[in-house]
Amino acid sequence: MRKRDLxxxxxxxxxxxxxxxxxxxxxxxxxxxxxLSYREAHTPPRGPAEVRQLREYDAVYLGDTGxxxxxxxxxxxxxxxxxxxxxxxxxxxxxxxxxxxxGNYIEKNADLVRRMVEEGHIVGNxxxxxxxxxxxxxxxxxxxxxxxxxxLFRETTGKDLPKYYRPPQGVYSQENLEMAxxxxxxxxFWSLAYADWxxxxxxxxxxxxSKLLPRIHNGxxxxxxxxxxxxxxxxxxxxxxxxxxGYSFGNLEELY
Numbered sequence: 001m002r003k004r005d006l007x008x009x010x011x012x013x014x015x016x017x018x019x020x021x022x023x024x025x026x027x028x029x030x031x032x033x034x035x036l037s038y039r040e041a042h043t044p045p046r047g048p049a050e051v052r053q054l055r056e057y058d059a060v061y062l063g064d065t066g067x068x069x070x071x072x073x074x075x076x077x078x079x080x081x082x083x084x085x086x087x088x089x090x091x092x093x094x095x096x097x098x099x100x101x102x103g104n105y106i107e108k109n110a111d112l113v114r115r116m117v118e119e120g121h122i123v124g125n126x127x128x129x130x131x132x133x134x135x136x137x138x139x140x141x142x143x144x145x146x147x148x149x150x151x152l153f154r155e156t157t158g159k160d161l162p163k164y165y166r167p168p169q170g171v172y173s174q175e176n177l178e179m180a181x182x183x184x185x186x187x188x189f190w191s192l193a194y195a196d197w198x199x200x201x202x203x204x205x206x207x208x209x210s211k212l213l214p215r216i217h218n219g220x221x222x223x224x225x226x227x228x229x230x231x232x233x234x235x236x237x238x239x240x241x242x243x244x245x246g247y248s249f250g251n252l253e254e255l256y
Contacts, residue, residue: 031134034061034170034189041214044191054189057177060255061189063219069250070216070242072097073190074226075166077130079109080199082232087112089235091119095249098188099226100126100166103149110156117157122252124164124188125149134173142179164188164252186256190223192216197225205234209241216242221255 036045047061054060063071072090076083076099090097099116101123106113116123127133128148136142146165153161165185167176172187180187194211196203203211208230216222224231 059187065219071221076226080227085232098122100124103128130168193223196228
């Protein structure tokens, strides 16, 4: 089989596992829904793109795999009454995290956003309206989703928004990565997540720990949803367990 055919086959396989993928002639990957393939416990998973490929666009999903450091991130499309407890737990453990927020969240939860900033957490850009950004091929439309949130954050906190970007639902294209980079943004994916987003079907503590403990690894960029009542309930014990396993917690700035 020729190299070109292998590329197309590999892309199709990734698409079957991880979501919407479009392949054009020549095996060019246009749109990807970020997903992961876990192989062994405490080993970094495979993603749809390699670390070196993402680096070309100031994008990451993984830190230094030679160091037992975790980068904790939360996505928040809305408030579900859990964030205050999460912030309390982070403060107790002296752990800094990154919160990727949308416009609706900042508009309705200004006090919580200001608390995030005051307590040393990063607030990142999850776009103004949480659209499928891979459909925004017009650069002005793409930029407006990011600048709209920047302006709202500045009005709310009096500070400039740190230029870290997470595509809604992890859906992106190569062009998206280029546009984000050209706007001065660093795109942050993740190397550990689990099914925590459905409020009508929350995992039990046991189910959460069965994923979050064996899959943790050096340089892990962890994605949790702050809407999850399970996450709020287990976070104290989870951080303690990770610390007991020898992990410390880093800042996103260390990834670049």
